[in-house]
Amino acid sequence: MTTNNIPTSAPQDALQAIRIRKAEVRSQLNASRDYIRASVKGLFAPPKKPASKWGNFMSMVDQGMAIYDGVMMGMRVAHNLRRIFRRRR
DSSP states (O other): OEETTEETTOOHHHHHHHHHHHHHHHHHHHHHHHHHHHHHHHHSSOOOOOSSHHHHHHHHHHHHHHHHHHHHHHHHHHHHHHHHTOOOO
16 A cells, blocks of 8 residues: 555665665765865965065056956946936937
């Protein structure tokens, strides 16, 4: 007989196989979570201090380029938004 569509004579091997598969999937999820955490931590870590004057100069150039790029992208976005929401006559 079945109760709630579950056979009463379920083999123990099938239940054991499900438990093993569940443990495998759980370990894969944990490994994936650890990899994602490490990747995000590396992305948002502060930059290392340069050891020389040349490295310091290059760091300042990189920061300046990032600021310029951000401003230019902001201007392009603002221009496109104005064009999208422009009044129609």
